[in-house]
């Protein structure tokens with residue numbers, strides 16, 4: 001499973017990409033607002049830090065306007081993927097962008113039906129939101145089941161759309177995404193940092209350091 005950074009904070013992307021394990025970046029309007037820069041400024045910087053798919057979300061909500069907005073982002077760099085919300089207008093925009101050979105990531109996906117709509121329109125990626133579906137259902141495996149069901153459905157019908165497991169809140173979500181067969185997980189910086197840690201690793205390092213001193 002490939003690791004994407006789910007952030008628009010440039011310092012976080014710089015740091016995580018220096019580890020050599022980041023294959024792409026996803027942003028959304030909330031993450032852009034948090035970064036303190038505009039979407040275009042963020043894209044301009046991120047394309048120089050990560051050589052992989054970089055999702056930029058449209059602000060428009062009508063299909064024609066979404067397509068026009070998408071074209072302006074797609075022109076910036078070959079790695080730009082247009083993030084489109086799961087609505088009827090969004091589905092129409094994805095269909096159009098697919099014809100134009102512009103890659104898309106359909107976001108805010110919470111059911112197999114929505115994933116089917118996105119995939120049928122030609123979406124390059126779908127983003128099921130694990131954390132938010134867990135919150136809604138008050139279950140800690142609803143996100144896992146969602147990703148697993150979508151994965152099986154894509155396999156059954158031979159859809160080429162890839163799954164980006166999103167709304168990842170903790171390491172368990174990352175591991176559930178792997179078990180469910182997501183091709184990609186987009187992970188916030190604070191979870192990325194936790195992924196290298198284990199209490200027994202810390203304990204083991206201490207024991208070895210003490211042994212070396214002796």
Ligand code: G3P
Pocket residue numbers: 006026028127129131132166167168169186
């Ligand atoms: O990639 C989508 C993600 O950023 C949403 O996460 O934590 O706001 O549900 P969250």
